[in-house]
Amino acid sequence: MSAFKLYVPGDAAAVALGADRVAKAFEKAFAEKGMDVEIVRNGSRGMHWLEPLVEAVTPQGRVGYGPVKAKHVAGLIDAGLFEGGEHELRLGDVEKIPFFARQQRFTFARVGLVDPASLEDYVAHDGYKGLKRAVELGGPATVEEVFESGLRGRGGAGFPTGIKWRTVAQCPPGQKYIVCNADEGDSGTFADRMIMEGDPFTLIEGMTIAGLAVGATKGYVYCRSEYPHAIKAMNVAIKAARKAGYLGKQIAGSDYDFDMEVREGAGAYVCGEETSLLESIEGKRGLVRAKPPLPAHKGLFGKPTVINNVISLCSVPFILANGAKAYADVGFGRSRGTMPIQLAGNVKYGGLYEIAFGVTLRELVEDVAGGTFTGKPIRACQVGGPLGAYLPEHQFDTPFDYEAFTKIDALIGHGGVVIFDEDVDMARMARFAMEFCAVESCGKCTPCRIGSTRGVETLDKVIANKDRERNLQVVEDLCHTMKLGSLCALGGFTPYPVLSAIKHFPEDFGRGHLSVAAE
Numbered sequence: 001m002s003a004f005k006l007y008v009p010g011d012a013a014a015v016a017l018g019a020d021r022v023a024k025a026f027e028k029a030f031a032e033k034g035m036d037v038e039i040v041r042n043g044s045r046g047m048h049w050l051e052p053l054v055e056a057v058t059p060q061g062r063v064g065y066g067p068v069k070a071k072h073v074a075g076l077i078d079a080g081l082f083e084g085g086e087h088e089l090r091l092g093d094v095e096k097i098p099f100f101a102r103q104q105r106f107t108f109a110r111v112g113l114v115d116p117a118s119l120e121d122y123v124a125h126d127g128y129k130g131l132k133r134a135v136e137l138g139g140p141a142t143v144e145e146v147f148e149s150g151l152r153g154r155g156g157a158g159f160p161t162g163i164k165w166r167t168v169a170q171c172p173p174g175q176k177y178i179v180c181n182a183d184e185g186d187s188g189t190f191a192d193r194m195i196m197e198g199d200p201f202t203l204i205e206g207m208t209i210a211g212l213a214v215g216a217t218k219g220y221v222y223c224r225s226e227y228p229h230a231i232k233a234m235n236v237a238i239k240a241a242r243k244a245g246y247l248g249k250q251i252a253g254s255d256y257d258f259d260m261e262v263r264e265g266a267g268a269y270v271c272g273e274e275t276s277l278l279e280s281i282e283g284k285r286g287l288v289r290a291k292p293p294l295p296a297h298k299g300l301f302g303k304p305t306v307i308n309n310v311i312s313l314c315s316v317p318f319i320l321a322n323g324a325k326a327y328a329d330v331g332f333g334r335s336r337g338t339m340p341i342q343l344a345g346n347v348k349y350g351g352l353y354e355i356a357f358g359v360t361l362r363e364l365v366e367d368v369a370g371g372t373f374t375g376k377p378i379r380a381c382q383v384g385g386p387l388g389a390y391l392p393e394h395q396f397d398t399p400f401d402y403e404a405f406t407k408i409d410a411l412i413g414h415g416g417v418v419i420f421d422e423d424v425d426m427a428r429m430a431r432f433a434m435e436f437c438a439v440e441s442c443g444k445c446t447p448c449r450i451g452s453t454r455g456v457e458t459l460d461k462v463i464a465n466k467d468r469e470r471n472l473q474v475v476e477d478l479c480h481t482m483k484l485g486s487l488c489a490l491g492g493f494t495p496y497p498v499l500s501a502i503k504h505f506p507e508d509f510g511r512g513h514l515s516v517a518a519e
Contacts, residue, residue, distance in 0.1 A: 002038035004082045007055040007062070009112070010041030011197050012229045013190065018069055019052040025070040026054075029077055043198015045112035046352035047099055055094060058084040064094035099349055099368065104330060106318045106338045107311060108354050111198035116233055119240045122201040128246065130320030134209045135254040137320075142213040143169050146316060148324035150336030155181055155272075155309030156384065156413040156489070158335075158402040161316075164306055167296040169214040171304035176216035178207050178260070179300055179307045181277055182223040182230070185269040186385025188344035189416035192310035194352055195340075196223070196230035199314075200237035204260065206313035208251060209320055210306055211258035219260035220300070222277050224267045234262050269440035273488045274307045276442060287444045288488045309414070311340060332358030335401045343369045345382075345418035355400075362396035365419055376421040380505070382429075384413025386436045387493035389500035390426060411496060426505035430475075431459040433497035437482075437490060448491025451482040455498065468510040472502065 008023040009015075023039055030037045045053060045064075053066035054076075063084040065076060072089060079085035084092075094100060094112075105111075114121040122128070134142045147162025168176060180203065184192040196203060207219045223231050238260060241247045247259050268286045270276045275289035278300050299305025315337060319327045327337045335357035341364060343350050348370035365371070365381055372378055380390045389410035391398070398404050405412050420429075434455035443449045455478050461471045479495035486492040506512040 002036045004035065004037040005040060005057040006037055006081070007040045007042045007057075009044045009052055009054075010116075010229070011044035011051075012193060012227075013048050014044050014051040014053070015229070017051045017067065021070045022052050022054065022068050022073065025073040029073050033077070040115045041117075042114065043111040043116055044194060044352075045094055045100060046108070046194065047094075047097065047349070048351040049349055050091065053091070053094065056081045056084070058082055060084055061093060064091040065089040066091060099351070099353070102368070103354050104338050104356050105354050106327065107202070107315050108195060108199070108340060108352065109318070110202065111195055114199060116198050116200055117236050117240070119201060119237075119244055119246075122199070126321060127201055127317075128205055128252065130317035131205050131209055131212075131246070131252055133320045134212050135252060135256070139169060139213050139215060142209060142320065145324045146213070146319060149319045149327040150324075150331065150334070151312065151315055151319060151327065152335065152402065153309055154311035154315070154339070154414065156411065158412065161308060161312055164296055164308070165210065165214055167294075168216070168304045168306050171297065173215060175218075175301075175303045176214055177300045177303055177305040178210045178214075178216045178219040179274075179278070179281070179305055180207055180219065180221045180310055180313055181272065181274060181307055182221050182227075182310045183265055183272040183277060184227070184310070184414070185224065185267075185272045186387075186414050186416050188382070188418035189342050189385060189414045190344075191340040191342055191352055191415060193227055193230050195310060195314050196227070197233045200233045201241065202314045202317055203234070203310060204237055204241050204247070206316040207260055208246065208258050209316050210308070210313060212251075212254075212256045214304075214306055216306065217257045217259070219258065220281055221260065221262045222265055222271070222281055223262055224265045224271075226267050231262055231264060238262070268442070269436075270442040270488070270490055273490065276488070277307070278305070285442075287442045290487065311414075330356040332356070332399055332401045333403055335403070339400060339412070339415050341400070342414075342416045343419070344416065346372045346374060346421050347419045348373050357401050358399050360397050360399055361391065361417070364400070364417060365396065369417075369419065372419060372421040374421050374423075376423065378419055379422045379424055380420045380426065382418045382420070382497065383416070384411035384496075385416050386433060387411065387489065387496055388413050388416070389496045390429060390504065391500070392504040395504075409496065409500065411493065426501040426508040427459065427463050430498045430501040430509075431456060431463065433494055433501075434459060437494040441490060445485070445487040445491060447482045447485035448487070448494075451478045451486075451491065452494060454478055455482075455494075462509055465510060472509060472511070475502070
């Protein structure tokens with residue numbers, strides 16, 4: 001065992017900000033000084049404006065310093081890094097930083113705290129307690145535990161997870177699958193990536209519990225190729241779990257069998273839709289399937305399949321370890337438990353913030369995120385990725401809740417919040433939504449394939465001030481057709497950002513007193 005321990009994040013966001021260079025600089029400096037130090041590449045704590053955030057284990061506990069650059073390394077060591085020495089970058093106990101301290105970390109409790117490559121570290125921090133209880137309860141009772149927790153899909157649709165599991169569990173015995181949708185394609189979202197890189201055993205445990213619950217023996221994690229760090233972390237963890245008997249035959253000494261693997265996708269946004277994802281895993285082009293049949297009845301390779309998002313599955317170990325009531329007791333309305341909210345865009349304090357449902361958008365963007373990075377007034381927020389509505393300031397008091405957002409024609413989606421200041425041109429943002437749909441459409445259905453292309457062309461005319469009112473009516477008609485006629489949410493939800501931009505920011509489209517004055 002090394003005399004000292006230092007945590008330097010290996011999270012992709014921290015690496016993009018120089019964490020690898022910082023780790024190498026520490027290695028070199030420690031070697032030159034003859035210091036015996038273990039450097040652990042942990043996950044990110046989620047406070048991205050402080051990355052790379054390093055933590056030294058001291059007699060008083062872990063002490064954070066950040067944002068650290070390679071040039072700071074020598075000074076940090078000289079300041080007494082492992083005694084919690086004073087330095088301009090000293091943050092103290094990072095869990096007492098207000099952004100972190102106010103969170104309710106259920107799903108992300110271990111991210112940043114543990115070594116993501118160490119099964120022993122995972123178990124030491126209450127890992128696999130959920131699986132142990134699931135083995136004791138058995139499949140049917142485990143399904144009911146998840147149902148009673150009120151857990152809903154965190155991928156965007158918000159469908160009750162327990163109902164999906166019940167449906168697959170009730171299918172006749174035989175080959176069944178657990179599929180994890182890790183194709184995190186929404187702009188401004190990074191929760192899936194963060195937990196796979198920072199605590200991959202949580203996902204493995206969640207999928208294993210799901211397999212036990214419904215009688216599935218095989219699982220697949222479908223992850224996009226743009227996430228090489230996450231794919232590597234998952235493969236390392238799967239190998240370790242298999243070696244320790246937590247995957248394979250008679251998992252954890254039980255009578256249940258379950259194994260899993262990672263399947264890498266090419267990065268098509270439409271493969272975030274569950275049936276396109278299944279087609280891709282099967283080696284086919286990622287095209288949307290018509291429903292019915294539902295994947296729960298006829299999914300992967302034609303067999304009953306549970307398809308859940310990363311965060312949905314990663315929430316399961318907490319629920320089983322602590323009981324359904326512990327999870328259901330927090331939240332708002334029918335939205336139970338916590339939501340990892342990702343704050344991005346023109347934001348002062350960007351990062352991941354896990355909190356119970358019910359927090360208002362105003363609290364998130366003005367208080368937690370600290371407003372815009374530019375210091376200018378916030379004009380709009382887009383919640384739910386590129387298919388989410390643009391919300392104006394007067395809707396910021398809406399609680400973060402599936403039903404509350406539905407009432408204002410908005411989506412929570414995967415929990416991404418992208419902030420824009422007063423300089424944003426909402427007509428161009430509406431055009432971007434249509435262009436995004438046109439580029440990412442699988443092409444199977446006409447409303448999405450043709451509607452989005454015509455939408456781009458028509459919004460170009462609006463922006464160019466060509467017969468604006470008539471062309472805006474065409475855009476609204478296209479949105480109506482796409483919403484009702486598209487096979488999946490890509491075409492069906494694109495109208496949300498377009499129509500919300502037109503409704504709440506009419507002056508950017510040549511409507512209202514501002515545009516009249518300008519003309």
